[in-house]
Amino acid sequence: MPLDLTKLNKEQRVAVVHGKGPLLIVAGAGTGKTTVITQRIVYLIEKGETKPEEILAVTFTEKAAAEMEERVDVLLPYGYVDLWISTFHSFCERILRDYALDIGLPADFKILDNTAGWLLVYRNLDKFDLNYYKPLGNPTKFIQALISHFSHCKDQGIYPEDYLEYAEKLKTRDDMPEDDETERIKEVAGAFHTYQRLLLENSSLDFGDLINYCLKLFQKRQLILKKYREKFKYILVDEFQDTNWAQYELIKILAESKNNLTVCADDDQAIYRWRGASFSNIIQFKKDFPKAKQISLVKNYRSCQNILDLAYKFIKANDPDRLEYVNKISKKLFAKEKGRGIIEHISAKSLEEEVNKTIKKILEILKKDKDADYNDFAILVRANDAANPFIKALERTGLPYQFLASKGLYSKPVVLDVISYFKLLDNYHESPAVYRILNMPFLEIPPQDIMKLTQYSYKRTKSLYESMEELPLIPGISSKTQEKIVSVLSLIKNHTIF
Template identity: 55%
Template sequence: MEISLKTLNEEQKAAVTHEAGPLLIVAGAGTGKTTVIAQRIGWLIETGKAKGDEILALTFTDKAAGEMEERADKLLPYGYLDLWISTFHAFAEKILKENALEIGVPNDFKLLNQTQQWLLVRQNLDKFDLDYYRPLGNPTKFIHALIKLFSRAKDEVISPADYLKYAKELKLNADSADFLKNILDQETIKALSKKEKKELAVQEIKKAEEAASAFHVYQRLLLENNALDFGDLINYCLELFKKRPAVLAKYRQKFKYILVDEFQDTNYAQYEMVKLLAAPRNNITVVGDDDQAIYKFRGASVSNILEFKKDFPRAKEVFLNQNYRSTQGILDLSYKFIQQNNPDRLEVKLATSDKKQATSDEGQTKKFSKKLIAQNNEPGLIRHLPFETVDDEVRGVLKQIVDLKEKDKTAAWSDFAILSRTNDAANYFVSVISQTQIPYQFLASRGLYNKPVILDILAYLKLLDDYHEGPATFRVLNFPVFGLDLSEINNLQHWAYKKGSSLFRALQAAVLFNEIEEEVREKFKIIVGLIEKHSRLALEKPAGEVVIAFLQDSGYLQALTKEDSAASIQAVNYLNQFYKKITDFENSSADQSVKNFLQLVELEMEAGDAGALANNLEEGPDSVKIMTVHAAKGLEFKYVFVVNLVDRRFPTGERRDPIELPDSLIKEILPEGDAHLQEERRLFYVAMTRAKTGLFFTSAYDCGGARRKKLSSFLLELKNVGFKIQEEKTKPGESLLIKRQEKIGGEIPEPELINALPEKFSFTQLKAFETCPYQYRFAHVLRVPVRGKASFSFGKSIHSTLQQFFDLIIQRSSVVQIDLFGDKVQSSKLKVQSLKSPVSLEELLEIYDNAWIDDWYANQKEQAEYKQKGK
């Protein structure tokens, strides 16, 4: 193994080769921080400072962890497979799975997402002693707000007991003159009568008591249901490390070096966990940029990166400011803009603190600068495009994209990004671009249940559960695969209205009507036959089998995959995500029926969950990307359009949490300035620094409301630092109405489809391709869900049984530590347990029963035969 430092600049080398002790790497946008982290991992291993499994690298998303691991794998030879590179939550989950019983927490817990948390509270609402937070007219109104409160409390390591103590102290201080100062401003307090002040105090105490009690009940419900939420993972890890010194010592000894990526996005609890693990060596490297801290709504604390130097005053600092992405013009404008957040920025804080220290120490100061230096010294294309109406803005942006692509022959559609502050603003662009020939991809994080292909499947499943579902019947009749004309469907619907019948009953009756053309009658007969067949199947089989039966029996899947179009590939992608949703449901539910699955989807939609969407920029068509600025974090594009830059849209007005965590419980250091406006500035800075060569700001004076909109205050701030704001409104141009059948600037070819080629192929994949390339495409490229086989279920059951059997043997003969609960780890006191209690036949059969997979058997008889064969 040989880690090459030749490709690194001086600052990167200094970061990679830092010997020991705390290290703060301030990595500006586009400065190659992922490369630095991967190279540092490789360098630590190559120089013998640590083995692969003695380095812990933490980040925030699975994608970032995967990218970091991939970079490290390429640097290391085969054999370094024990790298601990993961998200904070995945790391904490792994620790708890191994050690949770030490603190009385089950180690076989289920991990609940936000929607599952909502469902847990919703289904147990009567167990919560709520009055104010459970209005009679809308009893579920505050469930989301309560869950958000519990999450924020866990971010700050606040337990239910802490919150109950706060509520009691609040009640004791109700008569204090300062009681209302934490709630209202001085002028409002003066305007209140004595009676009003007393009533307000009583109400605030009641709300605090309800919130504290609800937090306590919620935590009890989690444990009763053998479940944890994401906040619990970090908090229970902290509790484990604090209460069980032996466990903490084991992991401290294991991890000689700790690296944290995107450190500005850590919350208080995560930082506390990292500090505990790093001591006493404190070989901790944190990489971050306070100017890109944009996740306050998720509990991230920008104060962590500002506090790092206070916690580790002798920490080495490395500023990465060589930018490999943008032109100098874009970087200069971005830097001038973000300085509006001074003096609460790290650059200023570090310079100030080091100046004080230098005065008392050696009398000289270091030069701190986060001004980024570009490899590309060109000014770049930076423009403001104002429009009269939002419709003009959308069409004008699309025209600019087409014009730029014509001029820049090297540009692909995927070099263009439209970034908005919210999904609502992005939706307007989607609605227009979908009527054009321009290929696009809307990278929303939610909305799976609103995709046409998923709406189709949900409609069909509803028919299997309730024949009188009129809208579902109408949608199913409109499936292209059934070949019905709209006039034929309308005639059937008219007859149903006339007879006072449901549309489905009319469909059943129409099969027997001789007055209807035989061809149409045959189509109706096919549809009725499929529904009746799958209704019977739905009574016996799990939801996943029913969905696959519909897709294959109806010809829907064949029609969907007939063409290699961008729309077809995307639809199959949504279908795969939906099928995974069904699989997850089946794995976690005793009742796997269609009926139960539909009830779950309805509850999720009631909770405001439109279905999570997984987006992969590396796969799919070459297309213009439309997304929020939050979703664009970590990405880069040749041309970026930051849209909807008007007052109250970007920056948005501050939306406070319906139930706020009391300031007296918050442990993070809050900024002195306007925290919301500062975060919005950082978000705007992130948007600007996504651009390589072209950056466009667009706005519209008429957004459909009664009043004309003012320009965004951020545009005015840019003007104050020298950027020219265009006064004359831009004309969208005649080529705006770009219908699918029309041409814009000539022929627009079908976008190239990008399907990432795997770096490794399994024997099964190669065999599938050799047998039938089309089969390979279905199974391994499109990953279309297919009907399973009884033999596969049987094989998996046997494999799982044997794996658990051998794990149990290893566990009973493993090396165990005697002093498990002691304050000190006495590594010398180890003994090997002999296998005194081998696994009995009864235990093996119990494992077999629990591991048994009952999917894809033709009937109960066949399943019983297979199961007996396994014994």
Template identity: 50%
Template sequence: MIVAGAGTGKTTVITRRIAWLIEQGLVKSSEILALTFTEKAAGEMEERVDRLLPMGYLDLSVHTFHAFCERVLREHGMEIGLARDFRILTEIDAWLLARSRFDAFRLDHYRPLGNPTRHLRDLLRHFASLKEEGVWPEDYRTFVEALNPSPEGVNENNRLKELARAYATYEAILHEANALDFGGLILYTLKLFKERPVVLETLRRRYRHILVDEFQDTNTSQYELVKLLAEPERNLTVVGDDDQSIYRFRGASIANILVFDEQYPDAKHVVLTTNYRSHQEILDAAYGFIQHNNPARLEVKTGLLKKLSAQKKTGGFVEHVHYGSLEEEARGVLDAILEARKKDPTLAWKDVGILVRANDHAAPFVELFETRGVPYQFLAMRGLYVKPVVLDMTAWLCIINNPFDSVSVYRVLSHPMWKMETRDLERLSHAAVKQGKSLLGLNLDLIDQQYILETPDLNEALKRINFFLTRELEILEAEKKVAKETKKQLGKM
């Protein structure tokens, strides 16, 4: 276990260890599996290893947990009944799919009259949390059925039974759509390993050394995956710091790093305490704050000394100011900036930075700066692929690629330009399931026999979409022919 405090060169240590293992001939590059939490971290790790070694190693496996599980399931998922072409749903995709099949959930407690789908997003997040803990729908149902409620607890028990039933329904909907959500990627990989030990043994022989980055942010299912892969040789390197755990809200279990010594008693410890990023004043202030997490800290439980020492020379100062509200804090921060600019006229607005824990916390600052005419740039970490216009364009592209992609069709039909009534969307989705067709392949005459549709010109809307798709597919086919002919002509030159 490498305990790497903030700014201590964690990535450098991981990449140098990978390079050392290869250079010493202890393992082949193809026998190393490095697991990270972001694509950016995986790419950076590969790039650094490539620079350290005299020649490139294209067979080095550096993946996020989800990318690794996707790769395993596409290769071996048929062993447990998964098709190789399964789709991976984002949180928004999963919500759209669930909403399109909303009636199948048969909700009562979680279906308020005024807004039937109000709790749907929270339900999906609850199911995601269950998957992070390795809980299958049948496990959840068994747990609820084993409860023996008192007369006063009958309503609560019925609520839990509804949750268990809804979880099972959600998984059935995913299965029908040939889709997995992110939690399902890891859950089904665990299922594969446990039910098909031959597959697990194949991967154990393939990956003789495993490294895990940001180990403190692994959840129960991810740690179980690592433990299964690492047996029996236990050539495992984990890098993390319990004081830097930031993903508990999405299932990360700080217990993983705290109990690591119990499960791997022969593990060696390397503690990195030299910080290359900050001045000592910042490190001391942070160390003082983190003491409030005691006694649930690695330092207290194991006696490891983790206090960081700065390599940089002393500079600047840290001041802790407590305000009564966010609005008061924004005013106080702006006053401090104005005072600093008054003392130092060369201090530009662009030389000042304000960090907040969440995007919502920035709102009072932005509003105040707008009111006071202060120039600012708000850099939110909302990715490009969650912007509605990008999601809409992606849905169109998905339909062009696969007109039977009902989740994408549902998003397109939900766009205000079609003026589609929500109730009609649900009816269409229900009819598509009954007819065994995609939303675009529906027989609308059959639907008219069952429902009085509330959307004017519904047939016209679907015709326009089909016309657009037909035109785009013709263009795509023409481009393919041109590309094929060009390749043929180039081959003659």
């Protein structure tokens, strides 16, 4: 499909057809930044400026990378299969798989997520010289906090040897008494060193290592760096505001000396500041590339003007820690959509009241608007745990939902279901586990039948499992539910025969 630039607005078109040299695209929410990046990739290929395999495009999530790749694939003719579109971590893993031995890493390294990292430390806790971070009552209390701290260090390019050197300097300074704080820092530095040694001994890397070792590879092996500098004639970075120090250094060293680097950023949409990302990278980009062309995308295709105006009023409260304030540019968005959006503030005196009013509002809209669908609603919360009251209310009301938060493995409902079943097999009297099993959706046991079962259990001071075995004695339970419970009992007995 040939590229049609007439559908783009003026600013988008200028960004797409930009020639060589650094380019900073400041793109507000809903201004079509992904469209600009994908069409810029296609434009560079169609105009013969470069080959598909000579373009590197990186973003932050697998979903965003897949979406970008899909859009480019639709716009390009068949046969363009060598595009490098991926996340930062996937890109670095691909490089390290080929050149791990050149930097002293095992070629068959494993990648550990947070849970696997925690287990590695837990199993080797005796190898850590911990005092402050190993309380007697709960020796594993601070493992996750330590791993998170090590991850932050790696995001900023701080290695264990740097931390140890810093701790030693504190120890030897005449004006720094060797107090508890100094000892604590020395303990953390030693733990960081031990953790990194354990990773390497187990042929493992964490996500921070992927970026840092790839950066080290390019810094120490100039021939490899030269190969990839020559290979990638154009580099594009989406969500640049979410890059940390190490990621920016990696991109910067790759882009030299052609500096055909396009970054798309909006500090107001930064979501990884907790992980070391900082809008200062955008400021630093302007300093590193003073001749960079800057284009602001401010035409919004998603919302009505009154919604944009209210959002802008709120985000201005973050001044002076915003690019708009620092660079003296305007990021105020202008709606292409006509009309006014409905903004309503629901006031409640308690969390329970807030949840009930929210669910009531959803039901009210569904009843009023016949074209509305469940997919038209989204409930946003500040943290994963804050969603729990809404989830319970949705379940009580019978409203279908999807919880899309990136939760830990052991918090996922399907894993909790499996764990509950294992607990039940280990101990038939584990009533909370039985209750969770009975509420599993595929069984379709009505809540009123489960209520009768729990009431019988409470009155007879029996476990739920024992009550299930006395099912014929419990009045009012439907025949369908009885069949399902008999089936569950049969499964339990079959799975406990060793």
